[in-house]
Structure formats: structure tokens, C-alpha cells
Amino acid sequence: MVAVTPAAYETAWEAERSFDGLRVGAEALTARITHVRDGIGWIWVIPGSRTLPEVRSSRAYERYATCQNAFRRFVVLLAKQPALELPESGPSLRTSDAR
Template sequence: MAGQRMDGGEAGDSPRRDPAQGERRGSVQAERDVNGRYRWSLKAPNGRIVAVSGSVHEDAVQAWQAFEELRGAVPGFVVRITHVRDGIGWVWMVPAPRGALAARSHRAYERYATCQNAYRRFVALLETPGAVQVPLSADEF
């Protein structure tokens, strides 16, 4: 997938550092899918993808709006951890209203407890002020 970071960088760039704090931050990217639609992905400060959007969006702005809605809904999250259909592992999912999927883990985890911890890290990243570098306007896409 070709992508562009929602903080203005390119998809392959390393995570941005906050010059005021001198530390790395996570980032959000809008990536174009093979069908031409967009998904957001959330990267941790270490550069690993933590979560991806559960649904596709017509453009990068809609993907960004969906991510912002997700950040605002953190206190009401209900997580579903389930075994993958084919293969070995566990994945976490955050359902959206009306049965859609708001977010999901980027990969399957071998152990249930590891999957739980990955979900907790995802929530902590969303809840921590300044932990995710976000664009200031739609022009930065």
C-alpha cells in the first residue's frame, strides 16, 4: 500500500520527534488500499504499527476524521479478543456503532495475554496527550 502520514511525512519515514520534548512520538498515516480507498494506521513511537482502521474511507480526510472520532470514544471502548479463523493467534477488535469495525490489531498474537497487552498499549497511546503526532489541518495530507 502506498501511503502518506497524516502528520505530513511519507509512509516510510521514521516517526517524528517533538523538538520541544526531544522524544519520538507515534504517528497516524492514511494509506491507499489496492481498491483506491483509504485506511488509517497508527504507529507507536518505536515505528511499529499498533492498529489499523476497521473500515475503508473514500479519501484521506475521511480516514483522519474516523481516527479522531475513535480518539474521542476511548472511554466507551468495548474490546473483542478472538482467535483468528485460519491459523494460530489472537486479534483484538473495537466495534463501532451499528456493527461496523472501528479499529483492529495490525497482526495476530500467539498468546491471548500478549493480545490483551497490545490492546492496552493501543488505548494508552490514544489517551496520552501528545503521544501521537497529528496533522494541524487537512492541507497537511
């Protein structure tokens, strides 16, 4: 595991769409490197549009420089991912025919 997201998505389509957005803009991503609150180490965080981070490192790193390098590797791996072929809108939800 390289990174995690604290966001919860209602459908797999929403999660895939969010990942594809990160993939497309990989070269422009910037991270905030911060010290872990409860423990020793550093994590990288990509700020999101909401109060939650978009993505963060899956673990803490002992050194600041190691954390920076881990973020750079994440960006390279993300940019290498193949494009997803997603429809413009998510799957329609069926309503039950309850009477």
C-alpha cells in the same frame, strides 16, 4: 503499525475525523478478543457501527493475555495523540465546468 481499519474512506478528512473520534473516546473503548480464523493466535477487535470492525490489531498474538496487553497499550497510545483541528464539515468538492 499498531492497528488497522477495514473501512475505506473517500477523503483524507473522513479518515482523520474517524481517527479523532477514536482518540476522543479512547478511555471508553472496549475490545472483543477473538481467535484467528485461519491460523494460530488472538486478535483484538473494536466493533464498529457497521458490519465491519472499527479497528483491529495489526497482527495476531500467540497468547490471549499478550493480546489483552496489546489492546491496553493501543488505548494508551491513542489517548496520548494530540487533538486534530478539523473543520466541522469536509472540504467541498468542485464540479467541473464542462459544457
